[in-house]
Amino acid sequence: MTLNQYGIEARAYWRRWLPQRYAALPDPIAFFTHLGEQVEQQVGDLWDELVVSDPVPADETHEQRVGRLGLLKAQAEHEVLRETVRLAPEAGVAHDVDDDELLESDEHFAARMRRVEARTEWLGTTADALIDGTVTLDSLDDEQVRQVLDYMTPSFLRLLGTSVEDLRAAGRHL
DSSP states (O other), X not given: OOOOHHHHHHHHHXXXXXXXXXXTOSOHHHXXXXXXXXXXXXXXXXXXHHHHHSOOOTTOOHHHHHHHHHHHHHHHHHHHHHHHTSOOOOTXXXXXXXXXXXXXXXXXXXXXXXXXXXXXXXXXXXXXXHHHTSSOGGGSOHHHXXXXXXXXXXXXXXXXXXXXXXXXXXXXXX
């Protein structure tokens, strides 16, 4: 069993804010693997709904489209995580974290933004190349396919004539 990004986040959150519930889990790995998969599916479903209901500006550029879709995904993630993962902290959990411990240095922030910009550029270029056929899913490793699916909704694979289930059945670890 492999934890996806949502399972990892859920496990960290529960360990910090819900320690009694976490300690009571008979098999935390199985629980958070399953929870992560549920969250991923719900995020994808909600994201699809948000994309369909969001009007597309007539003069939208590629960069604007990437930004708009990214914001819609962030909104879907926020809503689903709030309802399924980020539950109210248990009574007695210390909330006394120093605000300075939560702040990121300017250098770390700038480096993180450069990584985000590079990743966004790679994702946009790769998604476009998949759509126009200059790149195939077979030319991407499993991690790269996961990154594309984190950027695009899972229904994006229908454009390519496949699905997550088809890729898993073919031996891909997604």
